[in-house]
Amino acid sequence: MNRMLTKLTGVGVALALCLMGTTSWVNAQNDLAVTDSMLLSDPAASWLHTNGNLAGHRYSVLTQLNASNADQLNVAWIFSPGGETDAQNTPLYHDGLVYFTQDNTVFAIDARSGRRIWKYEHELPETFGGYNVDFITGKHRGVAILGNHIYFLSNDTKLHAIHYKTGELKFVKQYLHYPEAFDKAEDGDSNGYATTVGPMAIPGGQIIVPLNATDFGGLPGWVYGVNPEDGEVLWECNMIPGPGEPGYESWPGDSAEFGGAGPWITGSWDPDLKMYYTGTANAYPWNPKTRGGGEMDNLGAASVVACSTDTGKAAWRYVAVPGDPWDFDVPQTPMIINIDGRKTVVHPNKTGFIHYLDAATGEFLRAPAFVDRLNWIQGYDVEGRPVGQIDLPVEGGDAVEVWPSLFGGVNMYPNAYNPLTGNLYLAATNAGMDYKFEEIKVIANVRHFGASVEFIWGYEVELAIDVKTGAEVWRDQKGKWGYAGGMLTTAGNLVFYTSQAGVFHATNATTGEILYTFNLGVTPKAGPITYMLDGKQYVVQPVGGVPGWDFQEHHLEHGSMVVAFSR
Amino acid sequence: MRRAVQVATVVMVVMGCLAFDAGLIAQRLAHTESEVPATNPFSGDEKAIKEGRSWFMAVCAPCHGPRANGAAERGPSGADLRVFKRGFEQFVHIVKNGREVGRIGKMPGWGKVLSDELIFQIGAFLETLAIEGAYWGESQTKP
Numbered sequence: 001m002n003r004m005l006t007k008l009t010g011v012g013v014a015l016a017l018c019l020m021g022t023t024s025w026v027n028a029q030n031d032l033a034v035t036d037s038m039l040l041s042d043p044a045a046s047w048l049h050t051n052g053n054l055a056g057h058r059y060s061v062l063t064q065l066n067a068s069n070a071d072q073l074n075v076a077w078i079f080s081p082g083g084e085t086d087a088q089n090t091p092l093y094h095d096g097l098v099y100f101t102q103d104n105t106v107f108a109i110d111a112r113s114g115r116r117i118w119k120y121e122h123e124l125p126e127t128f129g130g131y132n133v134d135f136i137t138g139k140h141r142g143v144a145i146l147g148n149h150i151y152f153l154s155n156d157t158k159l160h161a162i163h164y165k166t167g168e169l170k171f172v173k174q175y176l177h178y179p180e181a182f183d184k185a186e187d188g189d190s191n192g193y194a195t196t197v198g199p200m201a202i203p204g205g206q207i208i209v210p211l212n213a214t215d216f217g218g219l220p221g222w223v224y225g226v227n228p229e230d231g232e233v234l235w236e237c238n239m240i241p242g243p244g245e246p247g248y249e250s251w252p253g254d255s256a257e258f259g260g261a262g263p264w265i266t267g268s269w270d271p272d273l274k275m276y277y278t279g280t281a282n283a284y285p286w287n288p289k290t291r292g293g294g295e296m297d298n299l300g301a302a303s304v305v306a307c308s309t310d311t312g313k314a315a316w317r318y319v320a321v322p323g324d325p326w327d328f329d330v331p332q333t334p335m336i337i338n339i340d341g342r343k344t345v346v347h348p349n350k351t352g353f354i355h356y357l358d359a360a361t362g363e364f365l366r367a368p369a370f371v372d373r374l375n376w377i378q379g380y381d382v383e384g385r386p387v388g389q390i391d392l393p394v395e396g397g398d399a400v401e402v403w404p405s406l407f408g409g410v411n412m413y414p415n416a417y418n419p420l421t422g423n424l425y426l427a428a429t430n431a432g433m434d435y436k437f438e439e440i441k442v443i444a445n446v447r448h449f450g451a452s453v454e455f456i457w458g459y460e461v462e463l464a465i466d467v468k469t470g471a472e473v474w475r476d477q478k479g480k481w482g483y484a485g486g487m488l489t490t491a492g493n494l495v496f497y498t499s500q501a502g503v504f505h506a507t508n509a510t511t512g513e514i515l516y517t518f519n520l521g522v523t524p525k526a527g528p529i530t531y532m533l534d535g536k537q538y539v540v541q542p543v544g545g546v547p548g549w550d551f552q553e554h555h556l557e558h559g560s561m562v563v564a565f566s567r
Numbered sequence: 568m569r570r571a572v573q574v575a576t577v578v579m580v581v582m583g584c585l586a587f588d589a590g591l592i593a594q595r596l597a598h599t600e601s602e603v604p605a606t607n608p609f610s611g612d613e614k615a616i617k618e619g620r621s622w623f624m625a626v627c628a629p630c631h632g633p634r635a636n637g638a639a640e641r642g643p644s645g646a647d648l649r650v651f652k653r654g655f656e657q658f659v660h661i662v663k664n665g666r667e668v669g670r671i672g673k674m675p676g677w678g679k680v681l682s683d684e685l686i687f688q689i690g691a692f693l694e695t696l697a698i699e700g701a702y703w704g705e706s707q708t709k710p
Contacts, residue, residue, distance in 0.1 A: 132629060134673060183679035436633075441625035443680045448625040452633040551638075 031165060032095040033147045036203035040271060045532040047093040049266075050142030050198040051414065052488075052529070055336040056268035058416035059489050060530045064537040066492030069567060070506040070515040076538060076566040077114025081107055083560035085138035086525040087544025088196065090414065090486065091562065093531035094145055094164060098540055100562050103138040104154045106162060107562075111533050114564060118167030122154045129181030130190040131446045132215045141412070141526070142198020142266050144207055146228050151199045151207050159199065159209055159231050173231030175209060175224060179216045182444045190444035191217035191258075198266045200276075206234060206309060208269070208276055212262025214329070217446035218284030221262030221300075223276060223307050235312025239263060239280050240300035247299030247317060255291035258447055260284030261301035265331040265412055270343065273360055275306045275315055277336065277345055282321075282329035287395065287437045287450025294323040294392050302330050304347055304355065306362060316362030318384065320351055325392050326376060326435065327406040327451065330355075335417050335424075337467060346467060348415055348426055350408035353380065354470060368470025370463060372430045373403045395437040395450075405433035405455055407483075414527040416487035416495070421509050423473055424465040425495050427484040427527075431458035457481045457551065460500050464512060474512030476505070481551045485543065486527020498524035498541050501554050504565070506539075522559030523547045539565045603659045603683070605705040609691035619692030622685055626677065635696050645674065649698045654706030655690060662686045 034048060043052045043060040052058040065073070081087070083102035092099040097117060098109040106120040124137070137155055144151040149170055152160045156178040161170040179192030193213040200208040206225045213219035221239035226232060239261040241247040251259055260281050267278035283301035288294045302321035305314055321328040330349035336359055337346045343359040352371035357364060364384025378388035393400045413427040433453045440450035460478040465471065482500025489495045494515075495507045502523050506516040522543040530539045544560040609615035624633060630645035632638040637647040646668070651658060663678030663686065677686070694703045 129675065134675060135629075181675065183676055438624040439621050441622060443626070449629070450625075452624045452628050454633055455638075 031148050034094060034145050034201070039146070039201055039203050043530070047091070047529040047531050048145055049200065050090045050092070050144075051266055051268065051333055054202065054269045054271065056333040057335060057419070058414055058487060058527060059418050061491045062530055062532055062537050063490070063492040064532070065490065065494060065530070065539065065567065067494060067508045067515060070494055072567050073506060073516050073518070073539075073565045074567065075518065076564040078564075079107070079109050079114040079116065079562040081105070081560055081562065083138070083544045085545065087542045087560055088139045088141050088412070088525045089198070089542060090142050090527045091529055091540055091542060092143055092145055092150075093529060093540070096533065097164065098562070099143055099145070099150055100542060101140040101143055101152060102544065102560070104140075106143065106150060106152050106160075106167075108164070108167060109562065111531065111538065111564075114562070120152070120160070120162050120167045120169070122158070122160060124154070124156055125178065127180040127184040128156055128178055129184065130179035130192065130216055131182075131443070131448065133179050133194055136194055136196050139196045140198065141196055144199040144201040146201035146207065149228065151201065151228070153195045153197065153199050153209060155194050155196065157193050157195050157211060159207065159226065161228065161231065171231055173226075175233070176211055176222075179213070182446075185444050188444055190446045191219050193219060197264050200266050200269065201228070202269045202276070202309060203271065204309075208267070208309075210263035210267070210278060212264040212281060214260035214262040214264070214281035214284050215449075218258035218260045220256060220259055221280055223263055223278060225309055225312060235309070237276070237305070237307035237312045237314055238300075239303070239305050241314070241317065245314065247297065250292070250297035250299045252292050252296060253290075258284060259291060259298060259301055261303065263331060265333055268334050268336050269309065270336050270359060273343070274309050275359070276309050277304060277306050277334040277359070279304055279330040279332050279334060279347060279349060281331055282327045283324040285440050285447045285450040286325070286327045287440055288323055288325045289395065289437075289450070290440065292323055294325040297322040298324060302328055304330065304334055304345060304357060304362070306359075318355070318357055318362045318364065320349060320355055322386065326402060327453075331412065332410055333414060335415070337417060339468060346417070346424065348410050348424065350404070350406065350411060351376070352404045352409045354424070354465070355384075366470070370426065370428065370465055370470070370472070371404050371409055373432065375401070375403045393435060393437045395439065397436070399434035399436045399454070401432060401456070402435050403432040405431045406453060407431055407455070411483060413483045413525070414486040416489040416527075417467065418489040418509055420491055421464075421489075421493070422467055423509065424467050425487040425489055425509070426463040426465060427487050427497065428461050428463050429458060429481070429483050430461060431481065432456035460484065462487070462497055462507075464495075464509070476507065476512060476514065480553055482523075482547055482554070485524025485541070488528045488530060488539070490530060496528045496530070496539050496541070498528070498543060500524070500547055502543060502556055504541055504563070518565070520561065520563060521556065522561055523554065523556050536566050541565070603656050605656060607655050607687055607690050607694065607703065609687045610694055610703070612691060615688045615691045616695055619685075619688035619690065622681070623689050623692050626681070627689065635693060648693050649696050650700040651693065651697070652700060652702040655703050656706040656710055657708070658690050658703070659683070659686055660710030662689070
């Protein structure tokens with residue numbers, strides 16, 4: 001009997017081990033790890049980068065939905081994340097799941113039904129807060145995916161690695177100190193870094209982590225490359241030049257210490273040059289009197305910076321707004337486009353110009369304007385220097401009327417590029433501002449803007465621009481103020497976007513003919529994506545927030561949705 | 568004689584001014600601690616209004632807008648302060664302690680970093696922007 005029991009027990013244990021092994025094997029087999037080659041591809045069935053591909057194009061090769069059938073679109077599903085802030089996150093799609101973040105929470109959504117599969121919540125520290133920090137709290141612009149993990153950057157500079165199928169946390173790592181509320185900063189210093197930007201996965205096993213503190217007090221911006229296994233820092237790239245670097249002398253005194261220049265939008269990466277390209281925030285404070293009065297370049301702020309992802313060293317920096325006195329940060333994603341055999345960084349930004357730079361060297365190539373009204377400069381010379389800048393305001397004096405306003409041009413709402421049409425698609429606006437310099441107040445060691453602004457409301461306009469000539473191809477101009485949430489373009493000759501009024505559009509990418517609209521009734525702050533599942537192409541558009549900057553004429557209330565369309 | 572009258576007049580004027588200023592200073596000093604007066608001791612004081620404007624532009628305008636009308640650069644915006652109607656004490660209480668304002672934002676508390684005097688000065692500036700419906704007198708409810 002005992003022998004029998006022993007035998008049975010042995011069989012049972014073996015069976016259990018076998019089953020356990022089988023189970024883990026099945027799980028391992030079912031996981032579809034994201035590989036380097038997948039990261040390198042243009043989006044097709046999947047959407048693995050915030051900006052679609054590494055070059056920042058927001059272009060999908062899918063053609064099932066196209067200009068001949070887009071009028072047959074329908075809502076496939078709706079998911080509500082219950083968000084309390086602006087939904088600024090462009091989702092990802094991988095292996096049947098859509099990933100979306102809002103309010104320091106990551107959602108994995110069933111891409112067939114819109115049902116939530118898992119939710120990962122992060123609670124911010126009690127002391128988190130400070131100057132302008134409430135403005136960005138709960139907002140995120142993307143996540144990354146690599147291997148079996150989603151990488152999420154919470155507002156307090158913590159990177160969370162979360163299993164893409166289960167939501168199980170692998171690690172969390174904090175990089176820099178976050179800002180603290182004035183009344184809670186124990187050492188009396190409220191400065192810190194607060195992150196809204198999406199991290200980016202690149203081949204070779206790196207997660208790019210941009211770190212920004214610009215309008216929270218001006219601590220200088222950084223980009224980190226980190227190990228996806230444990231979050232350990234592999235390299236650091238300083239946006240503002242350090243001692244010995246060209247441009248270090250363009251920051252007088254200790255002005256660089258609070259000079260801003262944070263990267264706050266996901267950049268792009270080139271696999272040949274192994275450079276990460278990012279636009280940077282304004283120089284800080286907005287009033288330039290402590291950093292050269294607008295006469296010194298303040299290189300690295302309002303600039304495009306190329307970081308070597310081998311070493312972290314800045315390969316080059318180009319300043320689009322020398323001495324930035326206008327809050328013309330240029331964080332928009334630099335798109336890498338091959339133009340006439342030259343790898344070119346194409347960078348539409350707040351200035352109202354599209355900057356073309358040599359991707360390898362940063363050499364300025366040209367800068368055509370795309371806004372309807374512009375007065376802050378007359379243009380750029382052949383060296384890429386602004387020409388004919390208007391007089392700056394006098395502190396405490398009258399306002400200066402400036403076009404475009406500090407909203408751009410284009411702002412944080414992502415643009416797209418379609419290699420088949422050769423067009424850029426811009427989520428643009430036309431507006432001006434009355435701009436004044438004020439005294440720079442300091443509270444809890446936080447320098448305030450030292451400027452005030454009133455906007456001259458303009459109009460939203462979606463633009464198609466020939467990337468070679470910079471000429472406008474078509475426009476969809478709206479009657480009210482704002483921007484589209486962001487642009488997506490496809491090989492199906494389509495452009496998708498949602499207007500500030502909350503109306504989803506499918507538009508012919510070549511002609512600008514609007515083929516389909518659907519009133520979502522909620523304002524957008526993010527771009528759409530597309531993916532293919534079970535032989536069906538979907539387009540997903542997040543919406544959430546209220547129309548920007550108190551412009552109430554849209555008559556929209558706060559909402560929060562992720563909406564999928566298909567035929 | 569004529570010169571003596573002139574001197575006496577000047578002295579009286581100076582003494583009057585000093586007495587007035589001393590009263591004002593005393594009134595203000597009395598409220599530099601935690602006690603908040605029922606009405607703003609800086610109302611109409613041009614120097615205080617100028618200083619209040621400067622601080623308003625730094626700490627308030629990003630949410631409430633440079634015209635205090637809620638049309639701000641950092642939307643979603645704060646309240647339209649041109650029609651603030653809770654009375655002076657409530658104003659000071661809200662600025663010091665902050666306030667939850669619905670789904671998508673909150674008014675932070677400034678009590679640990681702005682002195683009472685600065686808050687009063689900001690209030691004095693805002694009074695100059697008041698439009699119909701505004702009320703800056705004694706608060707009807709205690710903070």
